Amino acid sequence: MLSRRYLIAAAMAVGLAGPAFAQDAAPATKLPVVASFSILGDFVKEVGGDRIAVSTLVGPNGDAHVFQPAPADAKKVAAAKVVFVNGLGFEGWMNRLIKASGTKATIVVATKGVAPRKMEEEEGGHDHGKDAHAHEETDPHAWQSVANAKLYVANVRDGLIAADPAGKATYEANATAYLAKLDALDAEVKAAIATIPAERRRIITSHDAFGYFGAAYGMEFIAPQGVSTEAEASAKDVAKIIRQIKTEKIPAVFMENISDPRLVKRIADETGAKIGGEVYSDALSDDKGPASTYIDMIENNIRAFSSALSS
Known part of the structure; x- marks a missing residue:
């Protein structure tokens, strides 16, 4: 007859092994990734979960429009396997930083598929006087629409899968769960606006x-x-x-x-x-x-x- 201790140990082993069949095994070292600013960093964390280590360049309450990268930022980019950027002209400093870092990372533009808004800007500031010249500029703040945020999440998911195919099931499951939360958020916003x-x-x-x-x-x-x-x-x-x-x-x-x-x-x-x-x-x-x-x-x-x- 099997001992009670053996049966308990076997049951624990089965219980511990169970989740491994439902999701990818955690990697020995986490995938190093960089996100250009805090909002994008949050999307990356939601999709990447425990398989990735995220560094965000422009942190909480930071202004990406006027950000000036430091040498430490170049090191983060150099060490990354994937760099996530907003695009649409939001990070005017990003191309210089990538070039200076010498990184071999894959660059993923999170706004791929977004229909960009165009707006009229005044050259040399926002003075509408006779010397001002209007030109059309792309609005980069696409994340402010929750429907666009869902495109960001899909692009993040696909970028992580391409860099870490072994994590495909995890990235897909995390993205699906988060997209459901964004659907609920979109409905919440519409209901609030209606009031x-x-x-x-x-x-x-x-x-x-x-x-x-x-x-x-x-x-x-x-x-x-x-x-x-x-x-x-x-x-x-x-x-x-x-x-x-x-x-x-x-x-x-x-x-x-x-x-x-x-x-x-x-x-x-x-x-x-x-x-x-x-x-x-x-x-x-x-x-x-x-x-x-x-x-x-x-x-x-x-x-x-x-x-x-x-x-």
């Missing part, structure tokens, strides 16, 4: 980062800065927005975690518009903040919008 009267779905943010959100969910965003925080808003542009707020009775202005709040506060002071709180545009918060993941970020923003615009 805001149509005539109140207009707000001011400090830079033009919410165009994809507005197009997807039927809101209008007005910003004194363009798609990048690099260009300062001109006095003429700010005055124009102040007049527009007063004329059209735009109810709220919002501060962004990556932007100097003084401009938005000035606009609020001069118009009487309500400051609707802080929203997250180009970067997540740190772990202690309200937007440490992409889903938390979108939920934080929609709560802020709904609170300011519904009343």
Whole structure:
């Protein structure tokens, strides 16, 4: 007769072995990958799980528009097997960093398949005077639409599978589970927007980062800065927005975690518009903040919008 100790050990062995048939065995060393900024880094972590080690170049509350890579960043890129970038002109410094690092990593553009928004920018800033020349510029903030975020996740999944075929089942399972969460998030946003009267779905943010959100969910965003925080808003542009707020009775202005709040506060002071709180545009918060993941970020923003615009 088999001993009780032997039966217990056998049962434990079967129990421990069970999950191995459902997913890929963990690799001895994790796949080193780099993501250009915090929001993209969150997508990569969700899909990669325990099989990867993620380094993010522009961290929480960081502004990728004005980021200046350090030698340590070149080392991270050099050591990576995969580098995930947003594309659409978002990381103007990325090509130089990749070249300087000498990396052999595969570069995955997370916005592959996104239909890019075009918008009119003013050369030499945002002054609409006679010397200003308008040109069309691609809006890189595609992640602000949850439908686009799903394209990011699919591209991340495919990039990881190409670099680590042994992890295919894990990456597919993680992506499928996360995509279901994004479907639920998309429905949550649409339900929240539906509670805001149509005539109140207009707000001011400090830079033009919410165009994809507005197009997807039927809101209008007005910003004194363009798609990048690099260009300062001109006095003429700010005055124009102040007049527009007063004329059209735009109810709220919002501060962004990556932007100097003084401009938005000035606009609020001069118009009487309500400051609707802080929203997250180009970067997540740190772990202690309200937007440490992409889903938390979108939920934080929609709560802020709904609170300011519904009343």
